[in-house]
Amino acid sequence: MNQDQLFQKAAMYDLLSCYYKYSDPTLHVKYYEKHLKYMHKALQTVRGTSQQGGLAYVRALHAAPDAPAVDIFVNGNRVLTNVKFGQISDYLPLPAGSYHIDIYPTGNQTTTVISKKVKVEPNQVLTLAAIGLGNSLRLLPYADDPFVPNNETKVRFIHLSPDAPAVDIAVKGGDVIFENISYKQATDYLGLTPMTVNLEVRIAGTKDVVLDVPNVSLSPNESYTIFALGKASGSPELEAKLVKG
Secondary structure (H helix, E strand, O other): OOHHHHHHHHHHHHHHHHHOOOOOHHHHHHHHHHHHHHHHHHHHOOOOOOOOOOEEEEEEEEOOOOOOOEEEEEOOEEEEEEEOOOOEOOOEEEEOEEEEEEEEEOOOOOOOOEEEEEEEOOOOEEEEEEEEEOOEEEEEEEEOOOOOOOOOEEEEEEEOOOOOOOEEEEEOOOOEEEEEEOOOOEOOOEEEOOEEEEEEEEEOOOOOEEEEEEEEEEOOOEEEEEEEEOEOOOOOEOEEEEEEO
């Protein structure tokens, strides 16, 4: 198969995986594995990619509250379709090297909303977050760290609400665990004993709670990120999104 056929296969299996995501988890996993297989083959053929040995793992997060659903292209090839605000993709394996990322409104390849060159290193695990308001959109990389000591867990917080002030993350009614995090800032990971905990988001340095985050379940041998998404004023409303990684 040539490169275009490989990408078409990958896109087809991605659509099938999404279709079965909630109705049949077994088929969802089956087709997603096929999607990754053909993505890997296709990206190995991408011209201009500087092979440095080893793979990186990259996922995309749509965190721009004013932006429409988007399609994401890597070196001119569509790899993700109809990614809506608040959605985060699974990790895509990429050979280490440099890539050009173009993000378009879904179904419209006339004008990009973001266009950026990204370099990924061998064994790097990365979240690329599309952020901002209006026409001022950016693609920011955040390094993920999935390694966790045996039977432990860890969590961090990333502030991606563009109109929200700096915040503290605290145990509900209790101590602050992440202090004074401003927009675009990511905390370090905090190692913890596995637990389920109720958290709250406060305006930094105060007891004023702007968002409750109940029943945060942190399982053993997993790392997590809590993203603050949406708007402090207006729609979509401020929310906390817990994801692995």
